[in-house]
Amino acid sequence: MGRGGITLGSIYGIKIILDYSWFIIFAIIIFILSFSLFPQLIPGFGASTYIVIGIITSIFFFSSVLAHELVHSIIAKMNGINVESITLIIFGGISRITEEPRTPGVEFKISIAGPLSSIVLGAIFFSIFFVASRVNLGLFIVVPALWLGYINVALGLFNLLPGFPLDGGRVFRSAIWYFTGSLRRSTAIASAVGKGIAYTMIIIGIVGPLFFGLISLLWFVLLGWYLLRAAEAGYEQVLYHEALEKVKVSEIMTENPVVVDPRLSIADMVSGYFMRLHYIGYPAVENGGAKGLITIDMIRDIPRDQWPIIRVSDVMRPLSPDIVTNPDAQVFDILPKLSRADGRLLVMKDGQLVGIITAADIRRAIVRRLHLEETGRPAA
Template sequence: MDASLQICKIKGIPIRLHFTMLIFIPVMFLFFMMNSPPIGFNNVDMTTKYLLSASATFLLFLSIVLHELSHSFFALKYGTKIHNITLFIFGGVAMMEDIPKEPRKEMQIALAGPAMSMLIGAFFLVIYVFLKHLGVFSPVRLLAASMSTLNFMLSFFNLIPAFPMDGGRLLRAAFACRMRFVDATKKAALVGKIIAVVMFVVGLMPDPAALMRGEPAPPMSPFLSLIAILIFIAATEEENATRIFSALEHVKVGDVMRRGDQAFVSADMTVEDVLEKMASERHTEYVVVNTYGEPVGSVFFRELKEIQEKREHKISDFIKPIEVVSSEDIALDALKHMLREHKDIFAVVDDEGKLVGAVTKKDLIASSELIAGKMK
């Protein structure tokens, strides 16, 4: 089930709302209601407070979209396909086909987001200064102060040199000027992990203000520690993904596919026969073929184990659709397609369209680990 909903398209790029934004929107509304200027509006009457908080929540949402669109437009300029922009509780992510490995291009794509946030912050700062110069204390002036402050904060936070922030990609691009892309990613990920550990410890340290007052001191910022955990996980995932992708970018599907009986089951086989074959060969997915040796679907252990009471039924009653790739296709492209379409197995054909094997997500990842080990 898809956890996000498309709300619009901008320049052909789908903008999707993740279900966690259902938490983010009311939380930010309350945040603006409860906090003091220059971020919040707790110093005005209730009606104005509601209006300003709703407006600020919408404008912050729009600012995040513009931040991600800036990344996307620069990526499109360099030929990278943008699948969508998804807005999460902690911000937005532009889902790109692939980030250019040229350091200059990655730097420009990474800088585009913080630069847009800076521009938005400067725009609202001009409005604030103009109204202040006129001596006007109005709701618009409070809103401008809040949006200016938050966009500058968004820009600076994203420049922290740790994945998944833009600063992590800038750091990788700087390293990549002097070493291989995969090694640059490894070093940038290490820096990000160190920063995450420091943030985690700082977040759990006793509040110094409470200590100075001689009161019981709660943790300084549990939310900062939570962000640190997410940064550490993101750095690890970026490193692993880059290692896998780099290992497969010059490998063909035919070099890593399964062949013969290890790849196929007949549509005439029973559920019991296939389960026994899976147990014997220790595979959990197969391409299903008809009597002519043509692929007609796929079958998975996770589904079959749920229908063991139908062990005598033919497997053709339970097959799933199957996609076909060429043995000459690049293995990395096949893996990206699997990840994008949430597939686990493809049938593989040769140049003449004859079925020659099957390739699974597990095969591709396992092969990448072996190749990466040889490359060290």
């Protein structure tokens, strides 16, 4: 869901990314607050005052959503699960937890923590509202605090709906998983409920304006559509996870890959390898030792007249733990590293190159597994 975005920074080693779609919701919220809610509840001020308060309130809202996601991620990390990044998208956030929880208990803890933190935050904002209104702190604190209280509690409750992949759906899944012992079956059930909730929301959104306002239509249709997409994607991810379960790198890697000499010029590299063979990445090996990895992307920006002068060793990615895995590693566990290394890793054992594994190898393995399972034939 939306790879593009702006990286804001890191908290606890977790990258915080702002998806481009997030700006749309940010603008909508500022607009609703500044041109509708605040002028109604705090009348008598100029437009610029409402806009400033609208922006400040929206930033608090944004921080609340981030806090919700951070709590998920911190609980995940405390349970030994790696969290790559948090992407704030159109409705809240996605914590990119690079592996599925291994037990229902862990999944339950990670999932319930987010909504609980939203409800706690909501309670804090409600308290600020009560205190501020008692001591007459002014409507510009009272009203935003009330709204932030509502929105956080709403966020917590919405996320507790039992449709996967909402947090509540994950809690629901962990319960079915606990009783059936099957991650796949529990995900299928929780996703089906998730889709049901999504369709219900879309329908409410379409007939809703008869009873509520136009804004509710927009919210429900968008939320429903988002949930629908997420339910499908979440189930697919579990299928992929299951397809890769217990598959080792050595089972799907390409053994004895074609290697190149790092002293080769780019001109010879292009004519002798990239143009002649169908591979787009090669290990660079000199005197029997792996020195690095070169892919077609690395030579793209080199002007043609430089090709005879520049060598493979000048542009290759030098050997480092970032581009190396071992044949006994679980394929599922190397996925984050593989994506950081542009979809290609050298496979080495005892300092010797034994193979290469690419994203394409993994896609083939997934298709093979899923296909063989669906047609009922035993997996090879």
